[in-house]
Amino acid sequence: xxxxxxxxxxxxxxxxxxxxxxxxxxxxxxxxxxxxxxxxxxxxxxxxxxxxxxxxxxxxxxxxxxxxxxxxxxxxxxxxxxxxxxxxxxxxxxxxxxxxxxxxxxxxxxxxxxxxxxxxxxxxxxxxxxxxxxxxxxxxxxxxxxxxxxxxxxxxxxxxxxxxxxxxxxxxxxxxxxxxxxxxxxxxxxxxxxxxxxxxxxxxxxxxxxxxxxxxxxxxxxxxxxxxxxxxxxxxxxxxxxxxxxxxxxxxxxxxxxxxxxxxxxxxxxxxxxxxxxxxxxxxxxxxxxxxx
Amino acid sequence: xxxxxxxxxxxxxxxxxxxxxxxxxxxxxxxxxxxxxxxxxxxxxxxxxxxxxxxxxxxxxxxxxxxxxxxxxxxxxxxxxxxxxxxxxxxxxxxxxxxxxxxxxxxxxxxxxxxxxxxxxxxxxxxxxxxxxxxxxxxxxxxxxxxxxxxxxxxxxxxxxxxxxxxxxxxxxxxxxxxxxxxxxxxxxxxxxxxxxxxxxxxxxxxxxxxxxxxxxxxxxxxxxxxxxxxxxxxxxxxxxxxxxxxxxxxx
Numbered sequence: 001x002x003x004x005x006x007x008x009x010x011x012x013x014x015x016x017x018x019x020x021x022x023x024x025x026x027x028x029x030x031x032x033x034x035x036x037x038x039x040x041x042x043x044x045x046x047x048x049x050x051x052x053x054x055x056x057x058x059x060x061x062x063x064x065x066x067x068x069x070x071x072x073x074x075x076x077x078x079x080x081x082x083x084x085x086x087x088x089x090x091x092x093x094x095x096x097x098x099x100x101x102x103x104x105x106x107x108x109x110x111x112x113x114x115x116x117x118x119x120x121x122x123x124x125x126x127x128x129x130x131x132x133x134x135x136x137x138x139x140x141x142x143x144x145x146x147x148x149x150x151x152x153x154x155x156x157x158x159x160x161x162x163x164x165x166x167x168x169x170x171x172x173x174x175x176x177x178x179x180x181x182x183x184x185x186x187x188x189x190x191x192x193x194x195x196x197x198x199x200x201x202x203x204x205x206x207x208x209x210x211x212x213x214x215x216x217x218x219x220x221x222x223x224x225x226x227x228x229x230x231x232x233x234x235x236x237x238x239x240x241x242x243x244x245x246x247x248x249x250x251x252x253x254x255x256x257x258x259x260x261x262x263x264x265x266x267x268x269x270x271x272x273x274x275x276x277x278x279x280x281x282x283x284x285x286x287x288x289x290x291x292x293x
Numbered sequence: 294x295x296x297x298x299x300x301x302x303x304x305x306x307x308x309x310x311x312x313x314x315x316x317x318x319x320x321x322x323x324x325x326x327x328x329x330x331x332x333x334x335x336x337x338x339x340x341x342x343x344x345x346x347x348x349x350x351x352x353x354x355x356x357x358x359x360x361x362x363x364x365x366x367x368x369x370x371x372x373x374x375x376x377x378x379x380x381x382x383x384x385x386x387x388x389x390x391x392x393x394x395x396x397x398x399x400x401x402x403x404x405x406x407x408x409x410x411x412x413x414x415x416x417x418x419x420x421x422x423x424x425x426x427x428x429x430x431x432x433x434x435x436x437x438x439x440x441x442x443x444x445x446x447x448x449x450x451x452x453x454x455x456x457x458x459x460x461x462x463x464x465x466x467x468x469x470x471x472x473x474x475x476x477x478x479x480x481x482x483x484x485x486x487x488x489x490x491x492x493x494x495x496x497x498x499x500x501x502x503x504x505x506x507x508x509x510x511x512x513x514x515x516x517x518x519x520x521x522x523x524x525x526x527x528x529x530x531x532x533x534x535x536x537x538x539x540x541x542x543x544x545x
Contacts, residue, residue: 178389182451185346186402186458187379196401201392 033273040270043263054267059233060249062257067264069271071235075243076275078149078236079224080217083156087217088210090157091164092199095206098165099172100194111169118162126226129155134227141240147229150239155223160213167212171205172198211283215276221247246272299324299462299492300345305359307340307349314340316516317359322509324461327484327493329503329524332513333544338496341513342464345494346381347374379406382455386467388447390439390454395422395431398439398450402458417457425453426483445476452483456491463487465495469502481506500540504528512536 044051049067057068094114098107133154138146175198183193199206229242230252236243250265250272257265300322307315315337322328330338340349347368349355360367368377379402390398399418400408408414418435422428427449431442439450448468455463465484469477484493484506497503503510504524511521512533520527520536531537538544 176389178385178387179391181348181351181383181385182389182391182454183401184351185348185378185383185385186405186454187375188402188405189375192405196405197391 036266036269036273039263040266040268043260043267048260049264054264055271058235060244061232062253062261065260067261069246069249069268071233072244072246072249072268073271073275074235075149075228076218076245076247076272079152079156079228079243079245080214082149082153082239083160083217084210084214086153087157087160087213088164091161091209091213092168092206094161094165095168095172096194096199099169100190100198111166114162114165117158118166122159122220122223123226124223125155125159126223129223129227137240143240145229145242147227147242148240149228149236149243151227152224152243152245153239155227156217156220159220159223160216163216164206164209164213167209168202168206171202171209174205175201207283207286211280214279214283218245218275218279219247219272221245221251224248225251246275297324298322299364300494301360301362301365302344303360303362305341305344305361306357307337307344308354308356309352310354314516315344318518320511320518320521322492322494324492325488325490326508327488327495327506328509328511329507330494330496330511330513331498331500331503331539332519333539334498336513337516338511338513339466342466342494342496345462345464346378346383348383350374379458380460381462381464382458382460383464384448384451384455384466384468387471388444388451390442390447390450392438392440394436395439395442395450396435399454399457402454406458421453421457422450424456424487425449426479426486427453443476445472445479448472448476448480449483452480452487456487460491462492462494465493467496467498470498477502500528512539514539 043049044054054067054069055073056070057066058071059066059068060072094110098110098114102110129151133151134146134148136146137148137151137154141148141150179197179201180193183197188196224245225248228245228248230244230248231242232244234241246268250268254262254265298321300320302318302320305315305318306313318341330342332338343349344357344361345363345368349357357369359369361369363377363381366372391401393401396418399421400414403414403417408417419428419432422431427446430446431450434441439447442450448471452463452468469480472480481502484495487493495503495507507524509521510524510527512519512527512531512535514535520531520533522532526532527536528540531540
């Protein structure tokens with residue numbers, strides 16, 4: 001009896017330890033959210049800066065007490081959208097190639113390269129962008145600078161590849177072989193089988209990869225900072241215009257800002273936060289709706 | 294050559310790597326008959342079935358020697374495999390409808406062959422489901438997911454999907470082993486009604502099933518065909534001692 005009781009107690013203690021570990025993540029997310037929102041909402045509650053001007057303004061001039069982030073929101077959305085538009089098709093085709101077409105030897109090599117890509121620190125992406133992509137864009141650009149929406153899109157498109165490729169590949173490989181056999185037995189070709197049966201069956205996994213890719217693209221800071229130009233005003237109207245995404249705005253100035261200026265940088269963080277939440281929820285809904293049908 | 298012979302294999306050997314799974318199979322399968330393959334697990338009956346529509350192509354390590362004549366033409370030669378598979382359909386052990394609507398499951402094969410006309414597809418879907426005795430059960434939910442059907446319905450859907458290609462031969466790899474007795478009975482009824490239009494070759498674990506539905510039965514053992522004959526003869530008066538031992542339940 002005594003032995004059983006002690007064993008039970010031990011189990012309880014171990015379980016408690018696991019709970020504490022799990023708690024770290026929950027507490028962290030709550031703490032970060034609370035901290036950012038608390039600081040970020042302060043200027044609007046205390047009326048030290050009007051919310052409307054903040055959200056709709058197209059100039060960010062701390063010296064003149066102008067803090068408008070609308071052009072940053074537009075820049076962030078454009079850059080993310082562009083990166084997804086280019087990166088996702090490339091990533092899905094890569095995943096298909098690795099899991100359905102390549103010999104296992106070549107597949108392994110490509111997978112290894114993709115994993116390496118995931119491990120490269122983002123600042124190095126930025127340096128690569130600055131050294132290769134920006135001069136290239138400058139060459140074809142009608143403007144006098146290469147730092148631009150286009151350069152940002154290209155760098156981000158490469159950066160989201162590893163996430164989207166590896167998650168898509170996992171879910172494509174997880175499609176039961178019975179589906180493939182069923183398709184081949186009906187006289188479908190390999191390409192028809194892949195694009196009409198296998199990829200649609202892996203849809204929800206691929207969408208998860210895309211969401212994470214969007215999250216990465218919209219949240220990326222360091223690499224983007226080096227190639228986007230960071231202008232102090234102006235809604236981008238062409239691919240060659242400079243942009244100033246929400247993330248880089250925070251990173252560029254948080255180090256020295258104070259007072260309302262600093263608080264409004266937190267506010268920028270709040271907007272970024274809300275964006276990511278909206279995207280997550282929207283895509284989650286989308287997946288559920290599709291799976292349900 | 295007898296035109297009624299659909300498949301004719303000559304000295305067919307099949308290897309998985311170094312393991313020989315089929316040993317010198319010689320068999321004539323006739324048109325519009327039901328031919329059953331029986332035998333213990335691992336005897337090569339499914340492997341042989343999968344030779345007939347080249348499904349073994351999907352496995353890298355397979356090597357095949359010998360001939361498989363389909364309407365007199367060797368299908369191991371340089372043939373159009375896609376064309377072969379439209380003429381020789383297959384139903385699998387585990388019902389495997391695609392994760393799409395019932396309608397799309399049937400329309401998939403014809404669409405892959407380039408059929409686009411909506412009316413034509415509608416008619417084909419209805420005809421195929423009717424032939425598979427499923428139309429009445431699903432006609433009101435053609436656009437619902439096929440995965441919502443019961444196991445027996447899913448298997449009849451897979452048969453309907455195969456019929457939609459208008460094949461000459463239907464291969465069935467233990468089509469009822471995952472189903473309950475009632476669903477099994479429905480599939481067996483279906484097979485007897487399909488027999489007049491199609492050549493059916495079925496692998497089965499159930500000797501009763503082979504006895505009920507087939508015209509000819511082949512008994513496989515360790516990669517060889519021990520005996521191939523009229524079903525009643527196999528079950529009442531087998532010529533080989535091993536066949537007798539198997540059907541009387543002495544092993545297997």
